[in-house]
Amino acid sequence: MTTTRMELVCPAGTPATLRAAVQAGADAVYCGFRDETNARNFPGLNFSRDELAEGVRFAHGHGSKVLVAINTFARVDDVDIWKRAADMAAESGADAIIAADFAVLDHVARNHKQIRLHLSVQAAAATPEAIGFYAARFGIRRVVLPRVLSLQEIAALNRAIDVETEAFVFGGLCVMIEGRCYLSSYATGKSPNLNGVCSPPEMVSYDEEPSGTAARLSGFTIDRYGRGQPVGYPTLCKGRFKAGGKTSHLFEDPVSLNAGGMISGLKAAGVTALKIEGRQRGKGYVSEVVRAFRKAVDAVEKGGEAVDIDRLLAGQSEGARQTAGAYEKKWR
Numbered sequence: 001m002t003t004t005r006m007e008l009v010c011p012a013g014t015p016a017t018l019r020a021a022v023q024a025g026a027d028a029v030y031c032g033f034r035d036e037t038n039a040r041n042f043p044g045l046n047f048s049r050d051e052l053a054e055g056v057r058f059a060h061g062h063g064s065k066v067l068v069a070i071n072t073f074a075r076v077d078d079v080d081i082w083k084r085a086a087d088m089a090a091e092s093g094a095d096a097i098i099a100a101d102f103a104v105l106d107h108v109a110r111n112h113k114q115i116r117l118h119l120s121v122q123a124a125a126a127t128p129e130a131i132g133f134y135a136a137r138f139g140i141r142r143v144v145l146p147r148v149l150s151l152q153e154i155a156a157l158n159r160a161i162d163v164e165t166e167a168f169v170f171g172g173l174c175v176m177i178e179g180r181c182y183l184s185s186y187a188t189g190k191s192p193n194l195n196g197v198c199s200p201p202e203m204v205s206y207d208e209e210p211s212g213t214a215a216r217l218s219g220f221t222i223d224r225y226g227r228g229q230p231v232g233y234p235t236l237c238k239g240r241f242k243a244g245g246k247t248s249h250l251f252e253d254p255v256s257l258n259a260g261g262m263i264s265g266l267k268a269a270g271v272t273a274l275k276i277e278g279r280q281r282g283k284g285y286v287s288e289v290v291r292a293f294r295k296a297v298d299a300v301e302k303g304g305e306a307v308d309i310d311r312l313l314a315g316q317s318e319g320a321r322q323t324a325g326a327y328e329k330k331w332r
Contacts, residue, residue: 006267006274008297009067009166010290013045013279018055018066020283025294028065030098031055031279037085038069039122040279041197053092065095071120072195073101083107090115098144105138118166119143126153128160135163142166142272147173147257148326151265158270167266169259170289170313171277173252173325174237183236183251188218199235206231258322260293260309263300265327289313 010026012018021029032038034046047055056066068089074082082104089097090112097115099105100122108117121144125131134140142164145154158165174181184190184198192198203218212226215234222234232238232254241250257277259266266274274297276289296307313322 004272005301006263006297007166007272008290008293009273009275011171011276011279011281011286012055013040013281015047015051015055017279017281017283017286019058020287021290022059022062022064024287024290026064026290028067028095028273029055029059030067030069030275032069032071033085033088035081035085036195036197037072037082039071039192040069041072041195042280043201045280049088049092052088052094056093060093066093067096067098067118068092068094069098069120070104071098071100071122072192073122074103079103086112096142105134105140109138116141121146121168126157128157131157131161131163135161144168144275151262151269151327154266154271155269164272165270166273166275167259167271168257168277169263169266169274170293171257173255173257173323187220187236199233204234255323257325258309258313259324259327260296260307260313262324262327263296267300 007027008025009028009030010021012021012029012031018029018031031052032040032046034048035041038046040046052068059066070082070085070089082101086097086104086108095116096118097108098118098120099108100120105117108115117138117140119125119134119140119142123134124146125134125143126146126149131143140163144166147168149157154165154167181192181198184192188200188203190197190200199217205216207214207216212224212229213231214221215223215225215231217234217236220236222236222239223232225231237251238249238254240247243250263274274293276293278285278289292309292313296309299307
């Protein structure tokens with residue numbers, strides 16, 4: 001079991017949510033620039049160079065760290081965009097850069113030795129050999145673990161590596177292996193791994209039909225809603241499709257990861273940091289989720305009773321449903 005206090009790493013999609021996360025008790029926030037260098041490249045999100053510098057000042061003034069996600073994969077004809085993003089993050093005083101691409105990792109390791117390197121979940125590194133390579137070649141200090149590992153697998157992994165591990169505890173789940181999303185690329189021609197956006201907004205349409213509303217992505221019907229029903233954002237992997245004569249959520253049900261009840265187990269498995277997903281979410285969501293996890297983590301660190309975080313966050317879960325995901329792997 002790790003004897004150090006676990007770090008709570010929280011999403012900051014905008015300067016306003018950065019401040020909200022810090023004030024709610026985040027030990028660290030993670031954010032990205034307003035371009036394709038990060039995997040949440042949506043309109044209205046992310047940071048300019050000046051906004052990041054101001055965000056770092058605010059966070060540091062309140063005792064929190066700032067981690068900058070430069071976690072998409074660079075294009076062969078324009079790697080300089082990713083290198084400039086790394087330079088700006090370092091110049092802004094960020095505490096770490098989260099990256100997956102070899103060119104970005106190499107650039108930071110060679111030119112910004114003062115800044116920590118964290119290996120993004122986009123790299124999908126889940127073996128001692130893979131993590132050991134990144135540590136030896138680029139000096140990574142932490143790896144963000146893919147959301148496919150059980151507690152037992154995480155514990156075994158931590159016994160075999162010499163770098164910190166960060167595990168997701170709340171937010172979106174993805175049916176795809178991180179760093180390899182082909183569904184969105186097939187439908188839209190844009191990849192979340194290369195362009196930083198899943199279900200690009202310019203390719204989303206909501207069409208009124210006699211029975212209600214059809215949500216479409218690049219012309220593909222992702223879901224249909226009856227009149228008066230709340231209409232969701234058309235993400236392909238969470239759409240409803242007909243197969244074998246049955247219409248269902250074929251790839252993935254709308255559900256949120258909530259490992260709040262497993263914080264003690266994650267600590268025992270040697271996890272250094274707990275990560276909340278949701279850079280596309282607003283201030284209200286971020287504040288509520290961070291406060292709940294701050295309370296839960298503090299209780300575990302003090303050896304107290306577990307906090308009923310499922311009840312606290314029932315209203316913030318996708319589809320009002322929660323799962324422990326692969327951490328338990330009940331299907332085994």
